[in-house]
Amino acid sequence: MASATPQPIVSTRGLTKHYGNGIVAVDGLNLNVRRGEVYGFLGPNGAGKTTTLRMLVGLIKPTSGSAIVAGAVPGSPASLAKVGAIIEAPAFYPYLSGYDNLRLIAMLCGVPVKRVDVALDEVELTPRKQHRFSTYSLGMKQRLGIAAALIKEPDMLILDEPTNGLDPQGMVDVRNLIVELGRGERTVLVSSHLLGEVEQMCTRIGVIQKGKFVAEGTIDELRGAATLTVRAEPAATAASVLSGEAGPQNVQVLPDGSFSVKVDLKRTAEINRRLVQAGADVTELRATERSLEDVFMELTGTEAGL
Amino acid sequence: MRALIGELFKAGRRPAVWVCVLGLLAAVVTIGYALPWIAETYSPPSSAQGLPSGTTLADFKVTLYPINFVRQTLQQWAVLGGVFALILGVLLQGSEYGWGTVKTMYTQRDGRLVMLAGKVGALAVVVLVLVLGVFAVAAASSTAAALLDGKSLDFPGVAETIKGIGALFLIYGFWSLFGLTLATLFRQSAMAIGLGLAYALVVEGLIFGFGGGLLGDWVKKIQEWFPIANTGYLADSFGAIRLRGLPAQAAPYADATHAVAVLATYVAAFLVISALILRRRDVTA
Numbered sequence: 001m002a003s004a005t006p007q008p009i010v011s012t013r014g015l016t017k018h019y020g021n022g023i024v025a026v027d028g029l030n031l032n033v034r035r036g037e038v039y040g041f042l043g044p045n046g047a048g049k050t051t052t053l054r055m056l057v058g059l060i061k062p063t064s065g066s067a068i069v070a071g072a073v074p075g076s077p078a079s080l081a082k083v084g085a086i087i088e089a090p091a092f093y094p095y096l097s098g099y100d101n102l103r104l105i106a107m108l109c110g111v112p113v114k115r116v117d118v119a120l121d122e123v124e125l126t127p128r129k130q131h132r133f134s135t136y137s138l139g140m141k142q143r144l145g146i147a148a149a150l151i152k153e154p155d156m157l158i159l160d161e162p163t164n165g166l167d168p169q170g171m172v173d174v175r176n177l178i179v180e181l182g183r184g185e186r187t188v189l190v191s192s193h194l195l196g197e198v199e200q201m202c203t204r205i206g207v208i209q210k211g212k213f214v215a216e217g218t219i220d221e222l223r224g225a226a227t228l229t230v231r232a233e234p235a236a237t238a239a240s241v242l243s244g245e246a247g248p249q250n251v252q253v254l255p256d257g258s259f260s261v262k263v264d265l266k267r268t269a270e271i272n273r274r275l276v277q278a279g280a281d282v283t284e285l286r287a288t289e290r291s292l293e294d295v296f297m298e299l300t301g302t303e304a305g306l
Numbered sequence: 307m308r309a310l311i312g313e314l315f316k317a318g319r320r321p322a323v324w325v326c327v328l329g330l331l332a333a334v335v336t337i338g339y340a341l342p343w344i345a346e347t348y349s350p351p352s353s354a355q356g357l358p359s360g361t362t363l364a365d366f367k368v369t370l371y372p373i374n375f376v377r378q379t380l381q382q383w384a385v386l387g388g389v390f391a392l393i394l395g396v397l398l399q400g401s402e403y404g405w406g407t408v409k410t411m412y413t414q415r416d417g418r419l420v421m422l423a424g425k426v427g428a429l430a431v432v433v434l435v436l437v438l439g440v441f442a443v444a445a446a447s448s449t450a451a452a453l454l455d456g457k458s459l460d461f462p463g464v465a466e467t468i469k470g471i472g473a474l475f476l477i478y479g480f481w482s483l484f485g486l487t488l489a490t491l492f493r494q495s496a497m498a499i500g501l502g503l504a505y506a507l508v509v510e511g512l513i514f515g516f517g518g519g520l521l522g523d524w525v526k527k528i529q530e531w532f533p534i535a536n537t538g539y540l541a542d543s544f545g546a547i548r549l550r551g552l553p554a555q556a557a558p559y560a561d562a563t564h565a566v567a568v569l570a571t572y573v574a575a576f577l578v579i580s581a582l583i584l585r586r587r588d589v590t591a
Contacts, residue, residue, distance in 0.1 A: 057413045059589040077415055085413045091406035095320055107312045108414040152415070 008032045009156050009187045010056060014065035017051050017211075025051040027211035028065065033189050033204075035155075038182035040202030041191040044300055048211040049191040050088060053160050056189075057085045070155055081109075084154035086162060090145025094134035098125055098144050101133055102151060109152040119147040123177065139170035146177060156187040163197060175201055195292050209300040223290045226265060230275070231258040231284035238280045245271050258284065309416050309424025313398075317428050322397055327436050330383075330390040331443045338382055339447035343370055343454070369547050370451040372461045376470035379444045380541035384474070385506070387440060388481035388537065391433055392502045395485025398429055400495030409589050418584045426486070426577065433482050437474045441467070470544060473562075477537045480569050483576040484533070490580045493591070510534040530560045533572045540565035 010033035017026040026048040033039045043049050054060040056067060058075010072078035092101040102116040120126045123143040128136070136144065142162060149157055162178065163171040178201050182188040192198050198205055199219060206216040215222055232238035235257060242251045242261050250262040263271065265287050275282050317323050346363045357363075369378050402408045411421055445461070452459055461467070488498035510532055517525040529535045543562035558565075 054409075054589070059409055059412060061588060075412070075417070077417060080413060080415050083413075087409050087413070089406065091410045093316060093320075093407060094405065096316075100315075100319065104312055104315055105410075105414060107315060108308055108411070108416070110308050110415060148410070 007035055009035045009071075010067070010069050010189060012052075012056075012065065012067040015052065015055060015062050015067055016064045017048075017055060017060060018063045024211050026055070026062075026208075029208070029211075029213050031206060031213065032216075033156075033187060035187055036185055037203045038178065038188045038190065038201055040198035040205040041189060041208065042193070042195070042198050042205055042296065043191075043208035044193055047193075047208045047300075049193075049208060050160055051211075052208070053085070053087055053158055053189075053191060056158060057083060057087065059087065081152065082155040083158060084149030084152060084156070085158040085160075086142075086145040086149055087158070087160045089164070090141050090148070092133045092141070092144065092148070095132065097130050097132055098136065098140075099129040101144065102148055105148045105151050111152050115151050115153070119150045122150060123147040138165050139167070139173065142166060142170070142174055143177070146174075146181075150181070155185070156189065157181060159188065159190045161191055161193070163192070163194070171197070195296055199292050207296065207299050214299045215295075219292060222295050223292060224295075226287050226289045228261040228263055228265060228268060228271070229254075229258055229284065229286050229288045230261055230271070230282070232275050232280040232282045234280065237278050238275060241274050241278045241280065242271070245274060260288065309421050310427040311424075313424045313428030314431060317398060317432055320397075322401075323394065323432060326390050326394050326397070327432070327439060330387050330436060331439050333386070334379075334383065334440055334443045335447050338378070338444065339370055339451055343367065343451050346370075367451070367455065370448055371455075371457050372445065372448040372452055372459055374462075374547050375444045375448040376441075376462045376466055377544045377547055378448075379441060380470055380474060380477075380544055381546075383440060384477050384537045384541040385534065387436070387474075388477060388534075389503065389506070391436065391478035391481035392485040392506075393499060394432055394436070395429060395482035395487075396489045396495050396498040396502065397485075398425060398432070399486045400489030400493075400498050403489070403493040403591060404495060406591055408591070412589060419581055422581055422584055426483070426580075429482050429486060430479065433478045434475060437471055437478055440474065441471055466544070473540050473544070473566075476566065476569050476573075477540060480533055480537065480572055480576075483573055483580075487576040487580050490583050506534055526559055530564070531568060533569060536560070536565040536568040540569065 010031060012029050012031040015026055015029040015031070016024070018024050029048075029052060031052070041049055041052070051060060055062050056069050056074050058073075058080070067074050069079045070082035092098075093104070096104065099116060099120065102119060103113055106113050106116050117126070120129050123146050125140060125143055125147060128140060133141070133144065146157075146159070146162070149159070159178065163174050166174060175197060178188060178190060182201070182203075190198075190201060202219070204216070204218050205222060207214045207222075230238065230242060238259065239251065239253070242259055245267070246261050246263040252260045254260055261271075268285065268287070272282055272285055346367050349363045351362070368374060402411065412418055416424075449459060451457075462470075485498060485502055488502050489495060492498050492501075510529075514525060514529045514532065514535065530539075539558040539560045540562055542558035543565065
């Protein structure tokens with residue numbers, strides 16, 4: 001018996017945001033984030049990711065549609081109690097130390113102040129905790145933001161482009177941290193325009209383009225099945241054999257004259273044998289897996305932010 | 307309560323808040339007492355030119371003595387101190403937009419109106435500290451002036467002092483909420499302070515100031531519904547300090563009850579406007 005699909009912790013129906021100047025930032029979004037997963041919200045710059053996340057924490061009111069986040073209306077105390085979020089750059093009080101900023105958050109959330117040290121420890125900021133926020137590097141600010149989001153031990157973390165502006169080492173550190181945080185029961189919804197990052201961190205992905213949802217699934221589901229690339233001469237003979245073996249609808253001629261064949265890769269040796277038996281000279285035969293970048297470009301028609 | 311404690315924590319640790327509070331207290335001591343006392347003690351006789359015969363600058367010293375410290379504080383610092391209160395109101399709200407911390411605050415636990423209530427509560431506490439500080443510094447300074455001049459240390463009654471504190475709290479409360487509302491409206495500090503000061507100087511200062519003199523009584527009838535005029539009526543309701551040789555000042559145009567009612571209405575209106583804006587407006591920065 002198939003295992004039941006986990007209950008969504010985020011569920012939106014037709015979520016839409018229009019701005020007064022005629023801009024449709026988000027258009028009829030149906031988003032489902034399941035409990036316990038690390039969900040990547042992927043899209044090029046300006047696709048509507050941040051607007052969506054702002055609606056999920058109640059900073060922006062949708063023009064139409066509805067959303068339920070952690071069992072309650074976004075932005076309500078019941079929802080906020082279970083959600084930790086960083087929207088765009090983490091913002092704190094520059095005249096307060098990292099520790100005092102988190103102490104403030106603990107006061108506002110009604111959690112014991114001792115949670116501050118635990119959260120600072122989780123993001124490895126303890127040695128700098130007494131320094132003013134204004135003296136922190138971008139990476140430290142980002143980590144303090146994550147610590148603030150963790151203070152109330154939320155069921156869900158919403159992180160908006162958490163590696164933006166970080167140096168390569170900072171990006172690696174934050175990615176590893178997110179993977180670590182996503183282990184166990186906690187849900188992480190992370191937005192990004194960086195494919196590699198999403199591929200490394202996320203179990204499922206939703207792709208948004210011009211405010212519309214264009215795809216959702218696991219990375220494997222989005223990539224689809226691998227194909228077989230065949231180069232053989234004469235081409236007419238090869239086309240005839242491949243169509244016979246895989247069906248004409250599954251054979252595509254590529255611009256360089258080779259063929260892309262959708263077929264079970266276990267049949268590779270058999271197809272090679274048929275081509276040779278038909279008198280074709282096979283010069284290339286290999287399995288080709290679509291990269292997430294290919295999928296992204298296909299879906300959004302943009303460069304993949306790489 | 308969480309929001310109030312959080313806001314007090316932020317305000318208490320913010321250097322700019324203390325600069326504002328201590329700046330006003332320093333002004334009360336220097337501009338309100340030290341400089342006038344020096345001028346009135348050491349000025350040459352020629353500086354009495356323009357005063358009625360027999361009146362000297364030293365006669366003005368009566369304003370510096372303890373018996374007059376409540377009236378003097380209200381009449382001298384209702385508007386000047388109000389500007390500091392305006393800045394405090396702007397700072398507490400406007401900086402949240404400048405730093406982008408509005409979104410941090412609104413994504414913690416409580417709703418926006420609860421957060422606003424916490425901020426207004428913290429602002430009230432800061433303004434009360436400011437008012438008590440102004441009265442304390444004025445009392446101490448007037449005591450020093452009286453001791454230096456060998457005058458009596460008679461203070462006004464407790465009831466008048468408490469009424470004075472209440473009046474200045476209402477006046478500064480109006481100013482600070484005016485600042486908070488402007489900062490909420492414009493989502494920044496600079497424009498809020500600029501427009502707040504421009505309103506005080508241009509609308510109530512220049513237009514009503516000159517208009518009242520040139521155009522007659524109907525301007526005063528309009529002015530009596532404007533807030534800064536009412537801070538003046540309220541301050542003046544404590545009575546003018548009588549100076550030897552100078553005619554008594556005219557009674558204020560409106561009484562204290564009118565002034566309190568108008569100022570309280572403005573305070574309530576600012577609270578409602580801020581709440582409506584915060585509740586309805588998207589946080590996009």
